[in-house]
Amino acid sequence: MPSAIQSVAVFCGSRSGTDPAHAEAARALGAGLATRGMTLVYGGGGIGLMGEVAKAALDAGGRVRGVIPEFLTRIERPYPALAELEITSSMHTRKTRMFELADAFVTLSGGLGTLDETVEVITWRQLGLHDKPIIILDIDGWARPLVTLFDSLIDRGFVAQGDRSIYEVVPRVTDALALLTQVEAPAGAAPAARL
Numbered sequence: 001m002p003s004a005i006q007s008v009a010v011f012c013g014s015r016s017g018t019d020p021a022h023a024e025a026a027r028a029l030g031a032g033l034a035t036r037g038m039t040l041v042y043g044g045g046g047i048g049l050m051g052e053v054a055k056a057a058l059d060a061g062g063r064v065r066g067v068i069p070e071f072l073t074r075i076e077r078p079y080p081a082l083a084e085l086e087i088t089s090s091m092h093t094r095k096t097r098m099f100e101l102a103d104a105f106v107t108l109s110g111g112l113g114t115l116d117e118t119v120e121v122i123t124w125r126q127l128g129l130h131d132k133p134i135i136i137l138d139i140d141g142w143a144r145p146l147v148t149l150f151d152s153l154i155d156r157g158f159v160a161q162g163d164r165s166i167y168e169v170v171p172r173v174t175d176a177l178a179l180l181t182q183v184e185a186p187a188g189a190a191p192a193a194r195l
């Protein structure tokens with residue numbers, strides 16, 4: 001039975017980028033999820049946009065669940081006030097665990113790690129392993145080159161036309177939050193063993 005979205009994995013940068021709009025968006029997203037009663041699932045770090053989104057969600061009284069591989073705890077420094085932090089043995093188990101904990105995914109601006117996480121949940125949905133909503137935020141034009149690449153892959157016949165509907169691209173945090181309150185959480189997803 002589909003139900004309301006209760007937990008959202010946010011993929012975002014371990015750096016904050018050059019434009020303060022990215023950090024503002026991270027804070028708005030964290031606070032917005034918290035005030036809507038949605039749990040934030042994220043990579044557990046206390047740095048960059050990851051730290052901003054977690055702090056904002058916690059400050060707004062939200063539930064935050066961090067998932068970080070042991071080797072990264074010294075680099076991405078878990079957010080100090082985080083009560084719920086799972087430490088995994090590898091990047092792969094981190095990604096699988098974040099996938100399991102989330103009803104939906106939101107990509108905020110970030111670097112290569114953010115790209116990897118985003119493309120992975122898109123491809124898992126393309127392969128029919130899940131039906132969870134995927135929202136890409138285009139803050140300060142961050143997502144435009146990515147969307148252009150995806151569209152080019154469709155135009156060149158490497159990706160099916162219908163796969164364009166796997167993800168939504170929105171310009172504002174308020175649009176992402178509105179979508180999350182409208183869509184339903186899918187009934188089931190692939191067991192971790194299939195990921």
Ligand SMILES: Nc1ncnc2c1ncn2[C@@H]1O[C@H](COP(=O)(O)O)[C@@H](O)[C@H]1O
Nearest residue numbers: 012013014015043110111112113114116
């Ligand atoms: N290859 C990767 N797969 C998944 N996640 C990764 C990978 N490389 C880095 N990450 C994590 O993603 C976030 C954001 O990284 P940015 O490169 O700053 O976007 C961070 O937690 C990385 O550990």
